[in-house]
Amino acid sequence: MNIRKYNGCVDSCCISYFPILGGINTMTKNPYITMKNMKKSFNGVLVLKNVTLQIEKGEIHALLGENGAGKSTLMNILGGVHQPDNGSIYINDKEVKMANPRISQEQGISFIHQELNMVSDLKVYENMFLGSELRNKVGFLKVEEMCQQTHEILAKLGVDIDPKEYVRNLATSYKQLIEISKALLHKSTVIIMDEPTTSLAEHEVNRLFELMKNLKKSGISIIYISHKLKEIKEVCDRYTVLRDGEMIKSGIVEQEDLDTITKLMVGKSISQNRFVHEHSFGPVMLEVNNLTSPGLFKNIHFKVKKGEIVGFTGLAGDGRTELFESLFGYRKKYTGEIKINDQLIKIDHPRKAVEAGIGLVPKDRKENAIIKDLSVIHNMSLSSIGNFERSGFLQENVEREKFQYYKELLNIKVHNPHITIDKLSGGNQQKVIIAKWLEVGADILIFDNPTQGIDVGAKQEIYQQIVALAEQGKSVIILSSEAPEVMRICHTINVMYQGEITARFNGEEAAEEEIMHYATGSKREAAKIG
């Protein structure tokens, strides 16, 4: 089967590579791929510190670690997306440079991202052959041949999809299968799967696992990134744990139990002090009962008292962002009751939430929080513009004075507040957004991923300010996928898994390993949280 026909001559030099590869008999003790002494830093922050990863031929290798441990960076280096500062990659003891994703693909590496890269308005076979279409001498597409080859590969995987079906009509799990088929089409020898099961139902997960085991038998190596330790136990042969950009341990999955692996991921050094000081809380400010939005979250109950900091943590896609976007009125399709100060209210627009005293510092600051064409001052005053009006006209001098106050209060570093906000550093932008909600006079402040894209020093400052706000009587809700973050600043910690609160801890008593168990679904609290 001669599938690798390219449009241009650029790639022709690599075509001969694969027949050679097929002839080599790899021993299990000989690693097929070695990433040696990988170092990588972004903006002066060392993300990978001397990591070495070895993958054998025909194994499923679990790559483990918390968010920010360096897994994605490592895989992006293998996939040719990032270039390492130091270190080298060997395939079969031959050094290769992954200068770009194309080269990586030619070396037999396929990266199946969490968000699938498919063109939904093209047909299945068109997606399979995208960028490497088969053409006849005149230059027309050989549609039938492409369909035939697509059909053969899909049949090999035991999937019954019409190659001429549009991708948009397929369920997510099938799209994933097509990604895998594409990898087979390109004769990949290594497939990287980044959290492939997050959007799959249980029977689909089982089918995926069957498939992975079959691929393994045919000599394909799979690098499997997942937080779900139960799955790793079920399907993986070996594992490597990364923590803070370092390789902690590599070993055989069967020889370890879940607890040990969790401990390795988390590390013993939770030496970072808790920021929050215990103080007595006021009355219940916010009470949420039975909040449900189909497909996003269900049966959510919780209370937040005056002066309390409540954390919500879990894996990506656990529904916490959607939950609080609903509570804030940005999403409207939900049922259940929200009480503020014991008053039942209906929130169907952010304006209503603000009137009820809720403020939201959203995640992905650039997309959701800052207005990049407005000045720093105007971003601060945007949600409470009534405070700066006199008989319908804006009082810019009042705005300026008010900003000066917040600048000192929150230690915002800006020389000229009339410049547009996008010129500020991430930490200072975040402070301006906090100032915006303080100016509104919000009593309940929701922070979604408050330290995203903020350097370490500024992180501490944001934590201190959040704690100070609680001490002044604000009710604070922190959403974060980083368990240590909520552990440092929260009085109460809720753990979410697939749209439900699976555990609730007192901030002092919570252990990161316990949180991880509930967040990954390997443990569920028997008693209903209410």
Added chain:
Amino acid sequence: MQPARKGRPLKLANTNVKEYNPQVSNAKSRLTWLWSEYSVIIAFIIIFIASSIMNPRFLDINNQLNILMQVSIIGIVALGMTVVMLSGGIDLSVGSVLALVGVMTVLALNASGSILIGIFTALVVGSFAGFLNGLMVAKGRIASFIATLGMMAAARSIALYIAEGGSVSGEVNGFTAIANNDLWIFDYPVIIFFVMTALVYILMHKTRFGRYVYALGSNEKAAMLSAIRVDRIKIAVYSLAGLLVSVAAIIETSRLNSISSSSSGVQYELDAIAAVIIGGTRMTGGRGKIIGTLFGVLILGILNNMMNLMNVSPYLQGFVKGLIIIIAVVFQKRE
């Protein structure tokens, strides 16, 4: 306002602030800043000087006043277009709506015999058409290009139907005074244009509405998450554009005491968009100035005037205009 109610100041250890100081910026970067902020004004001055050298008749006061008179209608339409484009949309229906408003105004005028009722009808019809545009964009979630394209076809069709494809003329004395009288040396339309410019400037830069429009055009999701009622602002934006179109329609109708359902307002949307783009407003919204549009309109007016003075074939004038628009956009990209 007492700041103390919101909390106590936090004392933090690292307070040695290292910041960028704009005062030390050198002459070159100041020049870049001047160009990026006022490029349209600089371009205007260059074109003005070039025109006065190329043709001595250009500087004649009557010629200057003539230019102002000629741009006033498109100028008023372009003000509304600026607001729409700042919000991230576009309004293709302005020319057709202008014809429809004109026809309705004349009908109301003739039926009632009252100039006031005529003007009132104009304002209601124009802003209602704009309101419908806004409703489609905000509530129907239709792309503004499509919604206003539909309105463009529909409004023209209704105007043609009502006037049976021809022109309608006013039969009330005094209506022509609106466009044809003058105050000192300025014609009324010029005065109306400048007053409208001032009002829209104040609206966009001194009121919350303007602030919200900029926010919405720059980042709609963040604006919504900042508790701005985005839908209402959008509807208001298109209604305002419609209202300004009706002011332009009143002048257009009053000028010759008649309006043509087939040829009035044709291609006004292109001239208005051209003026806004030349004035430096960003196509995707969030950035731009009313003053920029004013000078964009004046640049277009001077170019038209010069081409007439220099006997450039009217068939070639569109080519020059097209070239200028493209050059303006290329310069914007540079920023």
